[in-house]
Amino acid sequence: MDHDEAQARMTEIQRIMERATLFTLLPGTPAIVGGLMVLAGCAVSYAMIRSLDFADIFRPDVPFGRQGAFCVMWFAIGVLGVLIEVIITTRAAAKQQLVPRDRPMRVAAFSLTPSVIVAMVLTIKFLIPTQPRAEEIQYIVPIWMMLYGTGVYTAGLFSIQPPRLLGLAFLALGVVALLWFPQYGVVSAALSFGLLHIVFGIYIVRKQRQTVV
């Protein structure tokens, strides 16, 4: 074995170890917490608008203050979800002597970020008009489902199968929600960002507990 082959092998070993490390960093607990927050958000939303259609929050008879509270609540759920994920994943990474700028974490973050940015831009675009159209508001949840699913699937390409399955499930549900049930955004959000996240989180947490020796 010569110098070049030894170097190539070390690079290959590093790549495999990074891929395997991503598995142990999969955010199980944040997914459960995030899923529960989304379920709670859906319940509160339903209580606010008495409808399964998020677009109803912009009905003329809904007070402006309630509309604002609705937007702030979902923004807070999103920010809190990301914060919890970052904090817990960073702690898990620190246990393995990884830092956020290490390649496994960068790969995961960069895979997910572009599609989330697209979803955010579309959401802003749909919300900007003073009188948002109901159809556009109805697209927000399915679009988030599909784009988030794309990002998770892409991030999963560098890890094991479960994240890829989660991404595909989000994509499939997003397509169904967009084409056939856009008016049931509360249900779509509860099923995907709520329930799917919780099921995925429980699976990952159980799996990671089994692997700790």
Next chain:
Amino acid sequence: MNEPVKPDDIDAVIHERVRLSIVAALAVSPELSFNELKSMLALTDGNLSAHSRTLEEAGYIVVEKTFRGRRPYTSMRLTAKGRKAFERYLGTLRQIVDRGDRAVGGSS
């Protein structure tokens, strides 16, 4: 310390690419299932079975076969002997890289 790397210094069990991949993955994951390893390393069932058997026979990994409900579940983990062998192999690679050594006759 200045001796060049000899072919005998290279562990033939770990040196094989697929087996090296299995050991490297298990080195950072205390346990992985058969399906996870297969997916992670893009291997076929037969390929992973054959190489994991070789590693098991060498005492480098432990293969546990259980059931999850009615479905068979196979998991693998690295043994202390396997971890030592992996670290030794990494040391040999570093030595070759650092010194530009060549292990004459080392299979690749």
